[in-house]
Amino acid sequence: MAEGDLAAPDLGAIAADSHGERAVGRPTVYVYEAPVRICHWVNALAIIVLMITGYLIGSPLPSVAGEASEHFGMGYIRFAHFAAGQVLAVFFLARILWAFVGNHHSRQIFYIPVHRKQFWSEVLHEIRWYAFLEREPKMYVGHNPLAQTAMFTGFTLFVTFMICTGFALYSEGEGIDSWQHALFGWVFSIWPNSQDVHTWHHVGMWALVTFVTVHVYAAIREDIMSRQSIISSMISGERQFRDEV
Amino acid sequence: MGAGTETFYDVIRRQGITRRSFHKFCSLTATSLGLGPLAATRIANALETKPRVPVIWMHGLECTCCSESFIRSAHPLAKDAILSMISLDYDDTIMAAAGHQAEAILEETRAKYKGQYILAVEGNPPLNEDGMFCIDGGRPFVEKLKLMAEDAQAIIAWGACASWGCVQAAKPNPTQATPIDKVITNKPIIKVPGCPPIAEVMTGVVTFITTFGRLPELDRQGRPKMFYSQRIHDKCYRRPHFDAGQFVEEWDDEAARKGFCLYKMGCKGPTTYNACSTVRWNGGVSFPIQSGHGCIGCSEEGFWDKGGFYDRLTNIKQFGIEKNADQVGMAAAGVVGAAVVAHAAVTAAKRLATKRDDADHTK
Incomplete structure (x- = not known):
């Protein structure tokens, strides 16, 4: 497996060469395989439904x-909330399984290479880029290191938290002998009072709102500023490297 | 109440109760405990053959509402439970003996029924200042508790105090009032939470233990499954109004008069495990929601420290200030949203400036 997610050397050369000059072509790399894209959009839709219905469960419509x-x-x-929740859980699980059989980009959001010094220096570079301290962004075929960190935290960790607390809360209605309680009842060992689980599940929703905000903004911004396709990549699966500034 | 070597059956026969009535009681008790049809004969057999279980009932930091509830049990009648089924050897609130005479019973029971008696604890021990905030019989209650727990067969933690800590453990908990299971860790403990627990639940638990000589099946929190495996909400008679989206919005509105769901008024029924909506109170007369008031969640851990009883979204304290999930979340989302907008604006401005620079260079 190719460690890290820097562009292949030839791409790096093209990116470097393109600085201030016209590049010779517009190289395209296949990054997001079909299952990754399907999971992305199903999960995105499920999360939107979950946020709206979840909010309305906490603060119901007028009587x-x-x-x-x-x-x-x-x-x-x-x-709708329970159905969307289970759809999210199934597709999240499917996404994890795909990480084992898919290309190395499909594994990116499930870990942070904390032990690699270079990774952190590149995270710093990305932070400087977002703080307007770097003039040029580096190019990556998959996620840039900062994006990888954000995806791991904001998506993988937050959604795992929501699935665990969500199924624990669902198990309350299904009953103490249900498989949901057998699998997720341990949540009530952390918070014996279900009201606390409700509260943290609710806070988790807001955490996801902030993640989605940053995620969407960063995708649009990178699409414009980094001279590589981001949004259309999640539809076609291909990442195109553009040369114009 | 002295040595309890005779059986429950011996005692009630002596009191003039017929064998027929005895069997009626057994089948009724089996039903109320949710047991199968064979259980009635097992209960009868046990009550006929087993010596009555000695029970020591102790009071720590508490308000005695558990005792008050217990003696109002309609079924099985507390009189039956206390006077016949168990041998209540010690209960400093309602026993006839007092002073040294009473304290002597503790020692006697401990020696005579080592590993056989049930220790029922109402209230909890404060641990701060070596337990000096609750002195009982001239010594800290925590010492008495540990001493009697040592040789007990099992411990019943009555009420929210013994189970979770309750109001005396409310933040900042100056006396360091501590629930029983945090103090006694080497004995089976059954939690019967509630402030107070329902009388029939209390006598039901005692009946089960004395009949079968073991604790009933417990859930993850150590509560008897037979009474605490469902939420108030699951069996609430107002539940159809919840599913329909019919809520009380103000205490004096039309919905309140019609008996709609109290969810928006902060009812904790959806997060509270207890038998109130099925067993109800005072012999099945009513329960809080039936009386038009939301459940306050008195059988749940930390219910006293979660902010208003009338708030749907309760407070989070981890962020330093007391705010609910929506207030915290909206603030965070607002800050991030504003940051994104500002960042986009700076990006656009920078881009314009860069373009102008590039244009100047090419000239």
């Missing part, structure tokens, strides 16, 4: 009048 048998508003909202 409706009439007979209880005529309405099922809260029930549908909760159903």
Whole structure:
């Protein structure tokens, strides 16, 4: 497996050569395989549904009048939340499995190479780039080191946290003998009072809101500023390196 | 109440209760414990053959609401439980003996029924200043607790105090009031939380232990599954209003009069494990939600320290100030959002400046 995610040497040369000059071509690399892209968009959709319905479970819509048998508003909202949650869990799991069989880019969001000095110096470089202290960004085929750190924390860790607390809360309705309780009941050993689990699950939602904000902003910005395709890459799977500034 | 070597059956026969009534009691008890049809005969057999279990009932830092609840049990009648089924050898609040005479019973039970008696604890020991905040019989309660726990068969932690700490353990907990399972770690402990626990739950637990000579099946938190495996919310008669999205929004609105769901009024039913919505209180008359008030979650860990009883989203203290999840989250999202906008603005400005520079260079 190719350690790190720097562009292949020839690409690096092209990137360097392109500085101030017209490059010879627009090289394209296949980065995101189909399962990665499918998981990305399914998860993105599920997370949006989860955020909206989750917020409405914490702060329900205004009360409706009439007979209880005529309405099922809260029930549908909760159903959407539970359904989207399970979809997210399944596709997150599928994404983890794909990390074992996919290309090395598919493994990127599941670890941070903390032991590599070069990784951290490149993280620093990216931070300086975002702080407007670097004039030129480095080019990467996959995620840049800062993005990798953000994806690992903001997506992998946060979503894992949400899946664990979410299934633990779901197990309360399913019952103490359910498989959900058998698998995720340990959450209640950390917070014996389910109200606390609700609270932290809710905080987790806001943590994901901040991640999604930064994620979307960084993707759009990099698309414009780094002279490489970001957003269309998650649709076509191919990363194109452009030369124009 | 002296030596308890006779059986429950001996005692009630002496009191003039017929064998037929005895069997009725056994089947009724089996039903209330949620046991199968064969359990009634097992209960009868046990009560006929086993000597009554000696029980020592102690009081630490508490308000005696557990005792008050216990003596109001409608079924099985507390009188039956206390006077017949168990041999309540010591309970400093309701026993006839006092002073040295009472304290002598502790020593006697410990010596005579080593490893056989049940230690029922109401309240908890404060550990600060060597336990000086709760002196009982001339010595710190924590010492008495440890001493009696040493030779007990099992320990019943009555109420929120013994189970979780309750209000005397509220932050900053100056006396360092500590739940029983944090002090006694080498004995089986059954938690029967609630402030107070439901009377029928308490007598049900005692009945089970005395009948089968072991603790009932416990959940992860050490609570008997038969009474604490479901939330108030799961069996609440107002649940259809929750699913329909019909909520009380103000205490005096039409929804309140119609008995809609109290979720928005901070009802802790969805996060509280107890039997209130099925067993109810005072012989099945009512329970808080039926009376129009939300559940305060009194059988849950830390319920006294979670902010308002009337808030849906309770407070987080880890961030230094007391804010709920939405306040913390919206602030964070707001800051990040503003930072993104500012960053985008600077980026755009820089880009313009760079372009102008490049243009100047090429001239």
